[in-house]
Every structure is written in C-alpha cells, then in structure tokens.
Amino acid sequence: MKANDLMIPLHEYLKPDDTLREAVKLLRIAKRGEEAVGVKGLPVLDEKEKLIGMLSMGDILKSVYPSYMSLMNLGDFTWDGMAEEFAKKAAEKKVKDVMTRKVITVRDNASLMECIDHMLKNNVKRVPVLNKENRVVGMLYERDIFNFITKEMLDEAEGSR
Amino acid sequence: MIHESTAVLQPFVADTSFWVATAIFVIAYGVIISEKLHKTVIAVFAASLMLVLKILEQHEAFHIEELGVDWNVIFLLISMMIIINLMKPTGIFEYIAIKSAKWGKGEPFRIMVVFSIVTAVLSALLDNITTVLLIVPVTIFIADALEVDPIPYLISCALASNIGGTATLIGDPPNIMIASKAHLNFMDFIYNLTPVVVVLMIVYILVIKLIWGKKLKTKEELKKRIMQMDEREAIKDPVMLKKSLVVLAVVFAGFVFHGALNFQPATIALFGAGLLLLLSKNHDLRYILAEIEWPTIFFFIGLFIIVGGVVKVGMIKWMSVQVINLTQGNLFATSMVVMWFSAFASAIIDNIPYVATMTPLIINMAEQMWPNLSGAQLLHHPDLMPLWWSLALGACLGGNGTAIGASANVIIVGISEKAGNRITFLKFMAYGMPVMIITVIVATLYVWLRYYVLGI
Numbered sequence: 081m082k083a084n085d086l087m088i089p090l091h092e093y094l095k096p097d098d099t100l101r102e103a104v105k106l107l108r109i110a111k112r113g114e115e116a117v118g119v120k121g122l123p124v125l126d127e128k129e130k131l132i133g134m135l136s137m138g139d140i141l142k143s144v145y146p147s148y149m150s151l152m153n154l155g156d157f158t159w160d161g162m163a164e165e166f167a168k169k170a171a172e173k174k175v176k177d178v179m180t181r182k183v184i185t186v187r188d189n190a191s192l193m194e195c196i197d198h199m200l201k202n203n204v205k206r207v208p209v210l211n212k213e214n215r216v217v218g219m220l221y222e223r224d225i226f227n228f229i230t231k232e233m234l235d236e237a238e239g240s241r
Numbered sequence: 242m243i244h245e246s247t248a249v250l251q252p253f254v255a256d257t258s259f260w261v262a263t264a265i266f267v268i269a270y271g272v273i274i275s276e277k278l279h280k281t282v283i284a285v286f287a288a289s290l291m292l293v294l295k296i297l298e299q300h301e302a303f304h305i306e307e308l309g310v311d312w313n314v315i316f317l318l319i320s321m322m323i324i325i326n327l328m329k330p331t332g333i334f335e336y337i338a339i340k341s342a343k344w345g346k347g348e349p350f351r352i353m354v355v356f357s358i359v360t361a362v363l364s365a366l367l368d369n370i371t372t373v374l375l376i377v378p379v380t381i382f383i384a385d386a387l388e389v390d391p392i393p394y395l396i397s398c399a400l401a402s403n404i405g406g407t408a409t410l411i412g413d414p415p416n417i418m419i420a421s422k423a424h425l426n427f428m429d430f431i432y433n434l435t436p437v438v439v440v441l442m443i444v445y446i447l448v449i450k451l452i453w454g455k456k457l458k459t460k461e462e463l464k465k466r467i468m469q470m471d472e473r474e475a476i477k478d479p480v481m482l483k484k485s486l487v488v489l490a491v492v493f494a495g496f497v498f499h500g501a502l503n504f505q506p507a508t509i510a511l512f513g514a515g516l517l518l519l520l521s522k523n524h525d526l527r528y529i530l531a532e533i534e535w536p537t538i539f540f541f542i543g544l545f546i547i548v549g550g551v552v553k554v555g556m557i558k559w560m561s562v563q564v565i566n567l568t569q570g571n572l573f574a575t576s577m578v579v580m581w582f583s584a585f586a587s588a589i590i591d592n593i594p595y596v597a598t599m600t601p602l603i604i605n606m607a608e609q610m611w612p613n614l615s616g617a618q619l620l621h622h623p624d625l626m627p628l629w630w631s632l633a634l635g636a637c638l639g640g641n642g643t644a645i646g647a648s649a650n651v652i653i654v655g656i657s658e659k660a661g662n663r664i665t666f667l668k669f670m671a672y673g674m675p676v677m678i679i680t681v682i683v684a685t686l687y688v689w690l691r692y693y694v695l696g697i
Binding site for chain 2: 147149151152153154156157159161162167
C-alpha cells in the first residue's frame, strides 16, 4: 500500500489571497472522496499551482487567538464574546498570513509506514501528496490510514482495494 | 606604543592593528545600526575577528576585565533573568497587571497613568526587557477589553520603562555597565539617580496627560469587563510565590548593602538565582535556563570583546583625547556634552554598544586628567562623578528618542506588530523624541544644579 492508493485526489485548494471567510466556506463544503463532508485542512497553491502552504483548523483557531495571549496567562480574565469579536475581525485576514508555510508532504510512491512516520513525527493529521514534478495530486488523511490499518487488524483488508 | 602620561602630548601613531581593530569596530557598529543582520550575529562575529586577527589574545578577551567580557554584567543579567523566569509561572506579574488596570477603574487615561507608574517601578527593580515582556501583553489585552487603540498604551509603556530603568543600578543595561566599570554601587545610583527619576516621572505624566488625556474614551459597559476581572485568579502557585518574594527581598537587601559588604552586584544576584532554583520544586530546568534572553547576553559578550579590541589598540584613548580637546578639560562642559551626545547617540544606536564604548572612554579621559591617581581614587574622583551620572542619564533617557533607541522599544514594536498594531518608526519618534528632549532638559538642570551649583 502506497500513499497514492489511500489518498483522496485533489479537488479543492485555496489561493494565498483568499480571505479567511472564503477559505472557511470552502473548508466547510469541501469534498472528501465522493461526499461533501467538509475537511479540516486544505493545501494552498499559488497561481502556478505550486504548493506554498496548508491551512488547517489549528491555523484558523490561531487566527482568532491574539498573539499576546500566548505570552502571559490571561485566559482567566477573558470576557464572554471575546472569541466572537476576534473571529469577525479575522474573517478579513488573507490565507497567506494565516497558513502554515512549512508543509509536511509525502511523495505519491511513499510507503504507508513512511506516511505514518511523517504524520507522527510532525504531529500533522493530513499531508499533501506530491508527484515527481512536485505537483499536489491528492491529500492523505489520518482518518483514511486509520480505517485501512484497523481493517488490517481485523483481518478484513483482503480484497478491499 | 603609547605611554599613559604622554598620550596627550605626543602625536598619535597608528599601526596596522589600530586600523584593523578600528575597521572591525566601525563596520560592526555600522551594520548594527543598519539592522541588515541580527545585532547579536554581528557582535559575535566581529568579536571573533578581533581574536582571529590577533588584535586581542583569547586570554585578554575572556579574563581581563578592561579588555574583554565583563562577567559582572553578564552574571547580573543572567541571574536576574533566572529569578524572573522562576517567578513568572506563579502568576504574580499577571496579578500586578490586572490589579493595576483595576486601580485605573477602567478609565482609559487613568489606566495609562497607572500602567506607566507600574512599568517605571518594575523597570527600576527588574531589567527593562523583562518588564516590557511582562507588561506589554496585558496592556494590549486591556486595550482590547476597552476597545481602545493599544498603540498609545504601548508607546507610553516603552517610554516609562526607559525613564524608570534609569533610577537604579539594575534598572537598565547602561547602568549595569557603568556600575561595573566605574565600581559604583547600588546605593550610589539610589542617591544620585532615583531622585531625578521621580521628578522625571512626574514631568512625564504631565506630558502624557497633555497628549492623550482627553483623547482616550471608552464605553461604560466595557469598563465593567475590567472591574469584573478577579486578579486573585492569576496566582497559580502561592507557595512558590512566597518563596520568590522572600528571595527577592533578600536580593534587594543584598543590593542595598553590597557596597558595604564588599560584594559585587552579580554575586548577590547569582546567590538569589541559586537559592530560588534550590527552593523551587518540579521545575523544568532546561526550560528555565532556555528562557534566558541568550541573544541579549551574547550581544553583550560580543560587544565587550569588540570594544576591548579598540581599547587595546588605543582608539578609545585617541577618541578621549579629542573629547578633552573639544571641551578643553572643562568638566562641566564635558558633562553636558556627554549627556546630550549620549542622548542623541542612544536614540540612533542601541544604548548598549554606545555605553560599552563610552565607559572605557571616560576612564581614559580620567587617566589623562589625573595621571597620578588610580583605582577608586581615579574612578570616583569628585569631579568625575557627574560625568558618570550624565552618561547614565543621557544614555538611558536617550533610548526614548526612537523605536530602536532601547531594547524595550524594539521588543514593544515587535510584539505590537505581531498583534496586528504596527508602530511605524516615525509614529514612535513623534512621541519619543519630545519626551526624550524634555526629560534630558530636566536631567541637565538636575546635574547642573546638584553637582555644579549646590555641589552635593
């Protein structure tokens, strides 16, 4: 089993100049496989369709979290409605200012264990899959690997792919 | 080779090492001002050049106080940082900040005044960098709660920290360096600088009242956000807090008496750091030590070696001769030149490299004026003392002039930008430069009146 056997082919991606409002709209309706169930992260590609970042749930939470709060313990003193205020302000931010720039990727012919290795070492739940020309051809989700290896454990993997 | 007593009379002969050391010094300071590279990287690299090119022997750079690293400064800074890092998780600083905002009763300008005073006092007792790192996050938080522009609060916080830091030996890096090189103790600073800083703070508050007194407004319901905060929730570890406060009390008592007890300030601070490390439990030592501002520490180390190089080749002595020629040995004039030149120089370059250069320069001047004296008799010559205080006042207060004048300003502008509030160079200067000029005028009057008119 290799990365391209388990990945979901790339349907949607984000552009660096999209606003977060546009981005979250897409995240909420993006397809995973055949269903439009929404995803927790999407790759960001520039105009030449080159991968330049990832935008995931964590990045969106960080975009509403004021940077100064990470410097001191101020959580006890926050007020009701604070997160909502910051979310409204963050909606206008650009994807490129919020996304994670250092993206963990795997090659399409990477073994499943290599994919697991990358995910665990870098604590990411989804990785873009690149082909030989460094183009994003799909997304590999932790969930799909989980489904596959649990089937393996239950000895049901045979014939499923 | 130049001999001490003949330096003023004989024409100066510059050899190759003079030019090499001077070139390293000038280029390094130039790149530091240009901000093309991180200042610590430049300082460490230029320092290594001083050694590799044999301007300084490694032994001189590491072990000779006049030519190399001033470990008194380094260990004072490191030790105070360790104490603060151990205290931070107790929540005491959040407590102080929230309590201050409540003293301000949620009134935007009142809060600005209370924050300025608290920042000034903390800056006097801790170093400025630490203070602003503790105050700035809460300042932006409070401004967000009141839905007012945080930038006036941040600028006033930077300015207050530089004024407050001037008050004590440990308050501002220039003072730490001056104290170490001139062998001045904590109480010398309290007697000579604290009184004028109190006056300066009063003047400063009048200035900010003029600038922002009427401009800052908020809604009544937002004030409730502040008043509903319970500062007691901030205290996460009351046991450790008590230990920290005891150790801090010991450290400050130690500072007060270090001159009388014949200890260097670094010894007192190191004892405090060691004691608090011993008393604190369950801490992650690697984290506590990693949190020391290593870039700042290495900036100091690099600068000491760079300056050591130009001291050794006689460039600093040459400069001191020029200063003496300029003021014709008139010490009042020298003192005024030192104060005002320091103020503008510190506004343009970081006041740390500036003071690192000026302290040996003043000692060289003194050696030429009183060639028969040495040690404390020379460094504490009654006619020389106002020069040290002028240097301290000029360099510390000058830090307010621009956004890059003091480390505190640089940090505040950085944190503010990250939080989405950009403070431009000109915006900072529009407030900083007038405050610098007003405070230096007050300081000038003080030095003139106290040391040259009243002579006390």
